[in-house]
Amino acid sequence: MSSFEYVAGGDSAIVALQYSFVPSGFSYLVDASRARAAGRALFDAVYGRWASLPVDRRPQLYVFGESLGSFGAEAAFSGEADLRNRTSGALFVGPPNFNALHTEFRDDRDPGSREVEPVYRDGRTVRFSTDVAAGAPPVAAPWAGSRTLILQHPSDPITWWSPRLLFSRPDWLAEPRGRDVLPSMTWLPIVTFWQVTLDMPAAAEVPEGHGHRYTAESVDAWALLLRPPDWTPERADQLRAIVAPR
Known part of the structure; x- marks a missing residue:
């Protein structure tokens, strides 16, 4: 979230909610429904307040969730159109394999795209990236309006773990391997x-950019979503040194 505030130049407000008193892994095993309910309640409350403002005074509205937090954040939306209609954008980082929307976008990916970095409906709203510094495919295609970005490393076991691995070979091991x-x-x-x-x-x-570690990449992710007019590679390098020092 530091990256979000820096990229936004401090002109931001963040609302968050603790969905459990136990670590995410235990929360999923014990009662994943709490994260889902919390995500819906949080967004509905913020959206209700936002919608009550005069149209010319409404700020941009973004959604963020990391790991099991992305599971809860996704729960507030029914699909791609809902994300596009009710947000300025969303960032879901290291999503678990059981996330409903993540699974829908991944499984319904465009023909020819890989499971590790799917292209969903030509990338018109939702895009995936395994290395956000290189962009979010299809890089050359226009990406107007609300943007939803999903970061997932090919080596992130949180994203690829599934009971189906017991007896079924996944596409990410049938297709060319991730980077x-x-x-x-x-x-x-x-x-x-x-x-x-x-x-x-x-x-x-693990080192930055691998496994379940996405801190430095949050800089490029938020810059891609917020699109600040004065953003430069030099500023990105400076911010990465602040949020993810070596």
Whole structure:
């Protein structure tokens, strides 16, 4: 969120809600419905206040969620059109495999695009990126109006873990591997499930841009969504040094 405030030049207000007293992983196992209910309640309250303002005084309205937080944030929306109609944009980072909208956009991806970096309906509203500094495909296509960006690393076990790994080979291991997944990695019944499962506890203990670590990339992500007119590569480098020092 520091990146959001810096890129917005401090002209911002953030509303957040704690959805559980326990860590995200336990919250999912014990009662994932709390995160879903919290996400809906938070957005509905903010949107109701926002909608009550005169049209010429309404600020831009963005949604953010990371990891299980993206699961809750997604829950406020029914699909692509709802995101486009009720927000200025959204950023979902490191989404778990069970996120409803993430799954819908990924599974209904355009033919020829990979599961690891899907293209959904020509990228008109929703786009995925595994390396946001390189853009969000289809990079050359126009991206007007509300933008929803989903960041997911090919090596993030939080995003790719699923019980289906036990007995079904996923597309991300049937297609050409993502940029930071070893070409030698393959799918084996049961074995791959436990391999990804055991990777999860240390998913954030990796270099920036890999696993479940997205801090530095939040700079380019928010710049892509907010589109500040005076943004430069030099400013991006300065901000990355602040939010994710080596």
